[in-house]
Amino acid sequence: MSALSIEDDAPFIWPGDDTSRAPYRVYTDPHIYAMEQKNLFQGPTWNFLCLDVEIPNPGDYKTTFVGDAPIIVVRTKDGGVNALMNRCAHKGSLICYKPRGNVQELTCVYHNWVYNLDGKLTGVAFRKGVGGKGGVGPEFNADEHNLVRLRVDTYRGLVFGSFSEETPPFKDYIGAELIASIDRVFIKPLKVLGYHSQMLPNNWKLYAENNKDSYHASLLHVFHNTFGVVRPNMGGGIKLSENGWHHLSYTERTPPNDDETGREKVRSLKEQYKLHDSTMMEHRLELGDLVTNSIQTIFPNLVVQQILNCLAVRQLIPRGVDSSELIWTVLGFADDTEDMTALRLKANNLVGPAGFISMEDGCVGGFVQRAAKADPEARTIMPMGGSGIEPSAGSRVTESAVRGFWKGWRDCMKI
Ligand code: FES
Ligand SMILES: [Fe+2]
Structure with missing residues (x-):
């Protein structure tokens, strides 16, 4: 994903060479807020999603956010964890609108498109139309319309997600010394x-x-x-x-x-x-x-x-x-x-x-x-x-x- 930059008509100059000063604009500028969504929350960071213990059984899910992006964190049938964008590939509706639950598959309430727990589109309502009329054309390829899937890393029961391929593994992301302080608490x-x-x-x-x-x-x-x-x-x-x-x-x-x-x-x-x-x-x-x-x-x-x-x-x-x-x-x-x-x-x-x-x-x-x-x-x-x-x-x-x-x-x- 390419980084957004500050618009030419709103130049942003960081004050000084170090980080001992921050302009108030960083707290109030909607353009900076929009940049943060792409460059930081969807950039090379691990964002906390939930705890392992909150989704113990296959099909258990919890909804959360990474920045503004709505996310479903779901326990898969083989015991893994998937993090999927909670946004239907059709018209963009939230798929899960409750804080948590248990599902076999993910069904969008709007037009009933269905996804499996890996986010793969498995069902399109009236795909072939009704009585030979309507439906999607032959060019429609379901494989192109899966849910956006985040990378997931878990550590000591903490589940993190990242949109970026550049984010190093979680242990490297925070480093050995701070990993040790998680180990100290989550014994x-x-x-x-x-x-x-x-x-x-x-x-x-x-x-x-x-x-x-x-x-x-x-x-x-x-x-x-x-x-x-x-x-x-x-x-x-x-x-x-x-x-x-x-x-x-x-x-x-x-x-x-x-x-x-x-x-x-x-x-x-x-x-x-x-x-x-x-x-x-x-x-x-x-x-x-x-x-x-x-x-x-x-x-x-x-x-x-x-x-x-x-x-x-x-x-x-x-x-x-x-x-x-x-x-x-x-x-x-x-x-x-x-x-x-x-x-x-x-x-x-x-x-x-x-x-x-x-x-x-x-x-x-x-x-x-x-x-x-x-x-x-x-x-x-x-x-x-x-x-x-x-x-x-x-x-x-x-x-x-x-x-x-x-x-x-x-x-x-x-x-
Ligand atoms: S918006 Fe989800 S099926 Fe239409
Ligand atoms: Fe405080």
């Missing part, structure tokens, strides 16, 4: 505990950046700092893939720093606040380390989250230039006791649209979106930790991973 077969979804009043990239922005966590999220999930003086750091596109930010309990006297003084901190019931903050160590908080992004649309015992994946879907949808799939392990499930669900009050440490992320992107419109050629600055894209062993007070996001964006967009 056993998974179980879905539930879902949250929320509409964000902002361009998808503002939420993508927010996840890579470890600098804001202890400042915007007062709960974090007050009750101790994340404080800037805790151990931890930032890891980045070699190309900068993907990241991991983590914090760990390191006893010398993790005490009350080491609390960073920030203006919003209310030291007198105490939880009446602190069991929501209980943390049972289960992953072989002392990490309290691990946020991993896989460019462009996935976050893998471990906050205490609260495990989730977050899928980001653009919904127009100034809107996006965030879907949280809350996870446990298949062999969890009832007690452990209850603990995970209680800790889940921390996250989601109204979560104590995530509700602010649902509105702060909207604050930027509203302020960005007026002056598209003005730009943000991301100076924390310099201007490079490097991992950080000791500190999370850096915007290095956000600069890495913009590198990924520029690599795909060819800007």
Whole structure:
């Protein structure tokens, strides 16, 4: 698929040689949004589609999106996974319009064209007409009208799709170091505990950046700092893939720093606040380390989250230039006791649209979106930790991973 380019009448010049500045136009320009569909979401990227465990049986399907493109992810009869564009080859209707289900084949409701689970067109209603009249001509070749099929790669129960032949295998796409951090969390077969979804009043990239922005966590999220999930003086750091596109930010309990006297003084901190019931903050160590908080992004649309015992994946879907949808799939392990499930669900009050440490992320992107419109050629600055894209062993007070996001964006967009 050939890349779109910025139109001559709307020249786009990236400010500077690095990615420490981004023009506000990237959040507001419909032409850039259209370019992202072709060059990034349908470009050389792996996009999260669903979890293996959501479609366990042959014929189970789930509908989702890669960028604006509607997708059916379906378990095949031989146990594989296919990802098909959810768009009929005839007149372009959605074929599956429910979130999930089980089918033997895929039948379009509009004129009943039928596809098998590989997306092959197997039936055309009234193909030979009625009573010798009508129907398609002899030149009609069904083999030319199959559903668009994506490449699929799965890793530890995560299912990804790519439109591009250029995307390297998933393991190479994110690299060994970040593969290791998926291995660290997904140690056993998974179980879905539930879902949250929320509409964000902002361009998808503002939420993508927010996840890579470890600098804001202890400042915007007062709960974090007050009750101790994340404080800037805790151990931890930032890891980045070699190309900068993907990241991991983590914090760990390191006893010398993790005490009350080491609390960073920030203006919003209310030291007198105490939880009446602190069991929501209980943390049972289960992953072989002392990490309290691990946020991993896989460019462009996935976050893998471990906050205490609260495990989730977050899928980001653009919904127009100034809107996006965030879907949280809350996870446990298949062999969890009832007690452990209850603990995970209680800790889940921390996250989601109204979560104590995530509700602010649902509105702060909207604050930027509203302020960005007026002056598209003005730009943000991301100076924390310099201007490079490097991992950080000791500190999370850096915007290095956000600069890495913009590198990924520029690599795909060819800007
Ligand atoms: S649009 Fe699907 S059969 Fe006509
Ligand atoms: Fe946040």
